[in-house]
Amino acid sequence: MVEQIHGVPVLHCAPEGHRLGAEREATDLIGEAWSRQANTVVIPVTRLSEEFFRLETRxxxxxxxxxxxxxxxxxxxxxxxxxxxxxxxxxxxxxxTNRGKHVWFLADRAELTARLAPAG
Incomplete structure (x- = not known):
């Protein structure tokens, strides 16, 4: 699903489905975002495996x-x-990563909406 949050087109991945993490899956999501004209992709952490959070796995x-x-x-x-x-x-x-503009780990939708709000 794609929605606008403060004018930002956001592609949301479904909370259910197979675990994500491989580079190919990232490429697939990027392609889907482009095709749906979204510049932000939101992935629920429930879609990620334990190994995803072990940095040594890369x-x-x-x-x-x-x-x-x-x-x-x-x-x-x-x-x-x-x-x-x-x-x-x-x-x-x-x-x-949360200090930057490209990769964020946010607790909930309210935090996402606040981060996407225009400055000022």
């Missing part, structure tokens, strides 16, 4: 980098605190 980094390379904002929506509690490296990664 799944998260490689997946996110595809979106950065193609200029599509990537938002992971949901609670990742349990994953962050197990890894100081992941906690640092989350903090750094």
């Amino acid at each position: 799944l998260l980094g490689d997946f996110a980098q595809k979106f950065v390379n193609y200029g599509i904002r990537l938002v992971f929506l949901g609670d990742v605190s349990a994953h962050a509690a197990r890894s100081s490296a992941l906690t640092s990664y989350l903090r750094e």
Whole structure:
């Protein structure tokens, strides 16, 4: 589903479905975003495997980098605190990405709507 939030076209992935994480799946989502004229893709964290949050697997980094390379904002929506509690490296990664404009880890829809609001 694509919706406009503060004038930003956002493609939402369904909360149900197979686990995402492979680079090919990132490329497929980027293609879908382009075809539907969305510049932001939201993925519920429930669609991600445990391995996705272990940085040594490189799944998260490689997946996110595809979106950065193609200029599509990537938002992971949901609670990742349990994953962050197990890894100081992941906690640092989350903090750094949330400071930027390309990859965000947000708790809920309200936080997404606030982040997409125009500045000022």
